[in-house]
Amino acid sequence: MNQTQEKRSPLFLLTGLLLGLLLGLAIAWIVFPARTVDTSPAELHGDYKEDYRALTALAFASSGDLGRAQARILLLGDRDPLRELNAQAQFALLNQDNQREARALGQLAQAIQSLPPANSPDTLEQPILLPEAVYAITEEQMLCADQNGLPLLKIFLMDSEGLQQSGISLSLNFDSGEEETFTGLRPEFGAGYAQFELNPGETYTLNVAGGEVMEGVQAAICEGEGGANSWGTWLFTLQEN
Amino acid sequence: MRYLIFAIAIILGLAGGLYYGWVVNPVLVVDTSPDILRADFQADYVLMVAEVYQSEQNAELALERLDFLGADNPLERILAALDFAATSEFSKADISLLSELDSALRKWDPTLEFTSTP
Numbered sequence: 001m002n003q004t005q006e007k008r009s010p011l012f013l014l015t016g017l018l019l020g021l022l023l024g025l026a027i028a029w030i031v032f033p034a035r036t037v038d039t040s041p042a043e044l045h046g047d048y049k050e051d052y053r054a055l056t057a058l059a060f061a062s063s064g065d066l067g068r069a070q071a072r073i074l075l076l077g078d079r080d081p082l083r084e085l086n087a088q089a090q091f092a093l094l095n096q097d098n099q100r101e102a103r104a105l106g107q108l109a110q111a112i113q114s115l116p117p118a119n120s121p122d123t124l125e126q127p128i129l130l131p132e133a134v135y136a137i138t139e140e141q142m143l144c145a146d147q148n149g150l151p152l153l154k155i156f157l158m159d160s161e162g163l164q165q166s167g168i169s170l171s172l173n174f175d176s177g178e179e180e181t182f183t184g185l186r187p188e189f190g191a192g193y194a195q196f197e198l199n200p201g202e203t204y205t206l207n208v209a210g211g212e213v214m215e216g217v218q219a220a221i222c223e224g225e226g227g228a229n230s231w232g233t234w235l236f237t238l239q240e241n
Numbered sequence: 242m243r244y245l246i247f248a249i250a251i252i253l254g255l256a257g258g259l260y261y262g263w264v265v266n267p268v269l270v271v272d273t274s275p276d277i278l279r280a281d282f283q284a285d286y287v288l289m290v291a292e293v294y295q296s297e298q299n300a301e302l303a304l305e306r307l308d309f310l311g312a313d314n315p316l317e318r319i320l321a322a323l324d325f326a327a328t329s330e331f332s333k334a335d336i337s338l339l340s341e342l343d344s345a346l347r348k349w350d351p352t353l354e355f356t357s358t359p
Contacts, residue, residue: 012246013246016247022254024260027255027259059288
């Protein structure tokens, strides 16, 4: 009798575990699914996406900032953003009250279409390290993990011994201006860390401590699953020679 | 004893199931509403409303658009956007657009001011 009981024990355990697991999954997936917060525009219901797209087009008509409008449209995660814009413009044209919206959507589609081909990973021009630079690239990656963010340039700066350098001035020069930051302002990522947001269509030159280090830095697009595009993030680790 | 072990096994399984279902592999959410957009996306949406308001100067339409974010009082969303803008290095021009929208809506409907959360 005792022998039979001993043999059954693991089966009891297994049955209990399985029952508990099924119950837990039913609670977690059906009864009380995890409350979702902090979503991105790509997860919006289709009707809301249309509102978002229309407002993006109207904002573009008002500000004329194409880079910003394009970044916003990409946030919607459409497989073919141009097609969506044109389709919505056509649909808006049918309603007399939406003529302004239709025009704005059409103009935005046209403006995006007139841009030079996007920098897909296949055709992307690689940033070039300048020969006179006092830093060398020890790591270079295109990150596509954050599907919802804006195009970024992330940099880790190391000294000649491989230790992170904080408080070093970094700047990005582009046709219409300059952006500046310092390493170490985001200590949660490391003392040598700094990041920039990149405007689509701009070509940047990176300066470290006043000296030019890299040129030809551009926002790049990641091709996601099912053809949905998102902005990519350049990650460079630079080490002092 | 057998029942106790059985109960412990169920509890362990339950804990594992909850962890897997809530943390490891939560329900994939699609078709969400705008009120749960991340703070930066909400701030950018309010900025779009402000950009459009600048050319339209239509407070009623701006309020309708802010309704998209689902707040009881649209001023709350503008204030949240202004807070976010101040801490996230928005340009002065963008902050000024948000401020203009805020004051325009307060002027257009003064009752909004009294119902906003401090």
